[in-house]
Amino acid sequence: MRKPRVSTWGGVAGAVVVAAILAFVLLPGFVVMIAAFNARAILSFPPESWSWRWFAKALAYDDFRAGFRNGLIVTGWASTIALLVGAAFAFVLDRYAFPLKRTIEGVLLAPLVIPHFTIGLGFLILAAELGATRGFAVVVACHVVLVLPFVLRSVYISLRSLDQRLELAAASLGAPPGRVLTTVTIPLLAPGLVSGWLFAAILSFNEFTASLFVTAQRTQTLPVAMYNYVREYADPSMAALSVMYIVATAIILIIANLFLGLGKVLNVEESR
Amino acid sequence: MKNRAETSGIEQKSAPPAGGQGFVRLEGVSKRFGDVVALHEATLDVRRGEILTLLGPSGGGKTTLLNLVAGFLLPDSGAIHIAGQPVTEVPPYRREIGVLFQNYALFPHMSVAANVAYGLRMRRLPRPEIARKVAETLALVRLVGLENRTPRQLSGGQQQRVALARALAISPKVLLLDEPFSALDKNLRGSMQLELKEIQRKLGVTTIFVTHDQSEALSLSDRIVVLSEGRIRQVGTPGEIYRRPTERFVASFVGDVNVLRARLEEVDGEAAQIAIGAAKLAVPAGTLRGCAPGAPVELFIRPEQLRLAETGDETACEGVVSAHSYQGGHVDLHLASEAAVSGRILMRWPGTEAIARWPVGTRIAVACAGTEAVAFPASPS
Structure with a gap:
């Protein structure tokens, strides 16, 4: 289809508006990045002198180190469990018709509409009843519930775009159902599975609201550790940590993009 | 019920089972999806080594029948045998069938060689044997040199060869x-049709072929099964299906046909005398059972069986030229005529002279060139 022509002035005005919107979106990140290099121990903008020292301090701070480690533990378990459960449910929802299908689908997607603090509070009350407020189990369980809808959707969309005739072809060539799954279905779903896991991992690692309720001192994740830090201090090590967050996430997404294509990672294009 | 009784009677006549049983045998196989009958009590024998075509409009039941033979669907009732073995309950991966899908369904994450080797790997053959068979089969379909490509890098025709x-x-x-x-x-x-037929002959593999394209069916098949609305309408060689259709549906679905108003004169054993205008024509009596002499009938006659009436000919009907359509090798002459049920008659003329000789608006008299025609009782409309 031919693109409609825009007059020169319209084009310029459009470019300005787009640039303004982009700047607005990127502004907070930009301010924080600048603030991280402030040599003085205040969160001010713009800085008067420059330094790397807040990066060193952030990396050396015990609570951040523990929070990072705890975050990895929680994220690893939560997104892996969510992937297995979500993929299984997505498969069943895609392939089988059964009573209450819509209801089950609704329940699995419900965390999208229930506020995170409600889920966190709920898990806190449950954990208190069971006397399990100090362990990782409750944090992991809470995160599984939070990220499950995203994994489920990601895998479900991949399954929808999978041509089932490929599986029939494999069966006609002598592959029993188990081998169809391992040689055709799973390899073709891999981008959807990986992107689902990655999405879940990023969400879980950054989750704050519910984590604030369900973590204890021993299990606090990085966002919670940062919150606790900022309540007491206001130096730029927080900003330095934010910069590292942004860089790490960007690197992960770039790698994922190299292997899968960002369209597939974000599930905005058909995964074939 | 009446329909089915007719169908099976005709089937026995035109296609006697070779040596008692077919290589693929369906016995009273039915399949319904909800309220829709996809296939109704289909009984069919496919002979060893033949190309049998399932022909019909979409929704006729031909793909359902194919999926039942493949084992992708389970029948609601009836039995299926392959090579003398009952396979009704056997899952597809133990049926040893090869399926060529409409969209080819090649595995996009595997190379050409890996696609071809897939079935052999599933049979756990030793590596050298797999390599030998893959090379052999790729040579058969003339695809040597493309082993390491992925399906996406191939043209449509090449993809089809890989799938085959x-x-x-x-x-x-x-x-x-x-x-x-x-x-x-x-x-x-x-060219792919020709090639497929050559390969099929070379290997002698029993083949069931689904199409809705009647010319493809006529050119490719040893025998044709015409299906509509989930029922087998006729089974026969392409010649039998084209020249001696036993049902109104078959006559109008396969090939071009003119439907002319005529009258039954008399029935004499297997032959019936039909009067159309001043012309008389003998047709098979089988399709006119229950018709009394003098009853109105509809004569189904192919365009190439009609010609211009010359002096001394008995005129079957008259029509006014309404359009020509040039087809390269011949000209289609369209006539408006009262004698045709649709009000139109189609005739064929070799070369291009028809356009100049009979311009639009010319009134011409039509005679029957041959005796190949069938008649059915006039439809009560």
Whole structure:
């Protein structure tokens, strides 16, 4: 289809508006990045002198180190469990018709509409009843519930775009159902599975609201550790940590993009 | 019920089971999806080594029948046998069938060689043997040199060859083809059809071929099964289906046909005398059972069986030329005529002279050139 022509002035005005919107979106990140290099121990903008020292301090701070480690533990378990459960449910929802299908689908997607603090509070009350407020189990369980809808959707969309005739072809060539799954279905779903896991991992690692309720001192994740830090201090090590967050996430997404294509990672294009 | 009784009676006449049983045998197989009857009590014998075509409009039941033979669907009732073994309950991966899908269904994450080797790997053959068979099969479909490409890097015709090689590599008992040529352009389609037929003859593999394209069916098949609304309408060689259709549906679905108003004169054993205008014509009596002499009938006659009436000919009907359509080798002459049920008659003329000799508006008299025609009781409309 031919693109409609825009007059020169319209084009310029459009470019300005787009640039303004982009700047607005990127502004907070930009301010924080600048603030991280402030040599003085205040969160001010713009800085008067420059330094790397807040990066060193952030990396050396015990609570951040523990929070990072705890975050990895929680994220690893939560997104892996969510992937297995979500993929299984997505498969069943895609392939089988059964009573209450819509209801089950609704329940699995419900965390999208229930506020995170409600889920966190709920898990806190449950954990208190069971006397399990100090362990990782409750944090992991809470995160599984939070990220499950995203994994489920990601895998479900991949399954929808999978041509089932490929599986029939494999069966006609002598592959029993188990081998169809391992040689055709799973390899073709891999981008959807990986992107689902990655999405879940990023969400879980950054989750704050519910984590604030369900973590204890021993299990606090990085966002919670940062919150606790900022309540007491206001130096730029927080900003330095934010910069590292942004860089790490960007690197992960770039790698994922190299292997899968960002369209597939974000599930905005058909995964074939 | 009446319909079915007729169908099976005709089937026995035109297609006696060779040696008692077919290589693929369906006995009273039915399949319904909810309230829709996809296939109704189909009984069919496919002979060893033949190309049997399932022909019919979409929704006629031909793809359902194919999926039942493949084992992708389970019948609601009836039994299916392949090579003398009952397979009704056998899952597809133990049926040893090769399927060529309409969209080819090549594995996009595997190379050409890996696609062809897939069925052999599933049979856990030793590596050297797999390599030998893959090379052999790729040579058969003339695809040597493309082993390491992925399906996406191939043209439509090449993809189809890979799909065919993949299905043939496992030396299937039966080859199932589901509208394999519909995605190819016209020129390629013709050459692929020829090639497929050559390969099929070379290997002698029993083949069931699904199509809605009647010319494809006529040119490719040893025998044709015409299906509509989930029922088998007629089974026969392409010649039998084209020249001696036993049902109104078959006569109008396969090939071009003129339907002319006529009258039954008398029935004499297997032959019936039909009067159309001043002309008389003998047709098979089988399709006119229950008609009394003098009853109105509809004569189904092919365009090439009609010609211009010359002096001394008995005129069958008259018509006014309404359009010419040039077809390259011949001209289609369209006549408006009262005698035709649709009000139109189609005639064929070799060369281009018809356009100049009978311009639009000319009134011409039509005679029957041959005796190949069938008649059915006039439809009560």
